[in-house]
Amino acid sequence: MTNEFPKPAPDITPDTKLFWEGTKNNELMLNKCVDCGFHRNPLTIAANICPGCGSRNHAEWVKASGKGKVHTFTTVHRTFHPAFEKELPYIIVIVELEEGPRFLANMREISSEEITRDMPVEVIFEKLTDDITLPQFKPVK
Amino acid sequence: MSKNECAIVGLGYTPQGKCPDWTVRELFLEASTNAISDAGMKTHDIDGVLVELCWTDPMTQCWTLQQDLGINETSMSANYDSMGASGGCKIQLAQWAIQAGICKNVLIAFVEKSATAPAVPYRGSPGATVAYGLHGAMHGIAMAAMRHKLLYGTTEDQLGEVAVTFRKHANMLPRAQMHAKPMTMEDHHNSRMISEPLRLFDCCLVSDGGRAAVVTSAERAKDCPKPPVYIMGYGQGHVKMDLVERNTLVDTGARLSGEHAFRTAGIKHKDINVLGLYDATTHNIITQLEEMGFCKRGEGAAFVEGGRLGLDGEFPTNTSGGMLSEDYLQGWTGIPEVVSQLRGDCGERQVKDAQIGLVTNMGGFIAFHSTLILRR
DSSP states (O other), X not given: OOOOSOOOOOOOOTTXXXXXXXXXXXXXEEEEOTXXXXXXXXXXXXXXXXXXXXXXXXXXXXXXXXXEEEEEEEEESSOSSGGGGGGOSEEEEEEEETTSOEEEEEBOXXXXXXXXXXXXXXXEEEEOSSSOXXXXXXXXX | OOTTOEEEEEXXXXXXXXXXXXXXXXXXXXXXXXXXHHTTOOGGGOOEEEEOOOTTOTTOOHHHHHHXXXXXXXXXXXEOOOGGGHHHHHHHHHHHHHHTTSOSEEEEEEEEETTTSOOOOOOOSSSSGGGGTOOSHHHHHHHHHHHHHHHHOOOHHHHHHHHHHHHHHHTTOTTSTXXXXXXXXXXXXXXXXXXXXXXXXXXXXXXXXXXXXXXXXXXXXXXXXXXXXXXXXXXXXXXXXXXXGSSOSSOOTHHHHHXXXXXXXXXXXXXXXXXXXXXXXXXXXXXXXXXXXXXXXXXXXXXXXXXXXXXXXXXXXXXXXXXHHTOOOTHHHHHHHHHHHHHTOOGGGOOTTOOEEXXXXXETTTTEEEEEEEEO
16 A cells, blocks of 8 residues: 555644754653652653652753663554555554653564563654654664 | 442443444433333433533533433533543442432433444544554553563463453344354454454454443332342542553553442452453453452463353353443443343343342543442
């Protein structure tokens, strides 16, 4: 099947703008609480609050090491968006970063049979559009 | 029986499966009028209306239902949204309103129209997961199932045992979508992969249909035509929705929900005669059995083996076929079936001498959870 549909792009909001600026420079940015040091995923806690301590002070943006381990994954054989048809099967992974927060992304450079629990992975960056570069993960060689 | 106890006294059904000629509003009315009639009541006896919105037509609400039924005023009227867990949650809310002396007879209604109407496209939260090809519930539940497999070694045969067992039940029920479609373990293993480790026959159906129930006090229940089914125990548990924000992907709201239900009912697991467990996938059966304490964490996959969930097993489960083989009416697949078992209305698939039943509902990315323990 030819891919005539553009892939859906993430929403860029005032809360996530700096995250997506970071990925364009090949940097995975996290929010770090200025009061308790808790790191959070800026895409899922896209609000001015620390889920660790409740602080409403603005978090600082810090660069993640980009290293983590596989929490879980699935290999998708049936997609519900036509833009992904030609990539089937593709792997969606949840990675637990060294700093603590988990990220959802695609896993590259590996087949599903080779993935093991807690396997070490590192971030790579894939340009989707001029505005969006997606963080993805691959195994640490 | 505590003197405050409430009972389910009316059940309402509609045609189910594919219902292209039925509107959402008509399905709500059909289920509701059938439930009121089953309870031996008239529409003006209803003084509480609880609805969960059907995303196909979100303008059909508690107020349209009240208006269509010609009920001039109610003491409670609300749209309730804990997604797939709403059925059990609404029955609890109805019970509390009756116990508080606010309502007498509460109508609870549900409609699903996913078989013949386009679903609302899933956008993720807050909109990044779509870029990674995560669309809909199955990809998310598959990652929870994979985590369970990585930790405890769940096998394809164990997932298949759940699917095959429920299909046998559906083959005893003519209204089930998968009636007269037997499934072997080989059929399960040969069904196409959807999202590893889940195959097509690990995933629930897509359905149209409506269901409704009437809840009243134990006192009034004695005057209703059908055997009352009393609400013994109840609980809810809700965890974070975003998969990456969970403590773990195998922990859902089922543990807390089950703890509340067993504590309020004051019974043990061995006292349960029939179960209705929310089966969005075969995996969800295995983890709910673990989280609700029927077995230890990590032992759920072995627990379902050997026909334990079959009609002749220790814990007959999803005797209508569940959402895997009867129909996808969310919590309303399980609730009416467990009530029917306790009424003794199930014919060929009747669990002998069923006195106490447990039914669960789950919603969202298996984040919302409600539990009811019912007795005849």
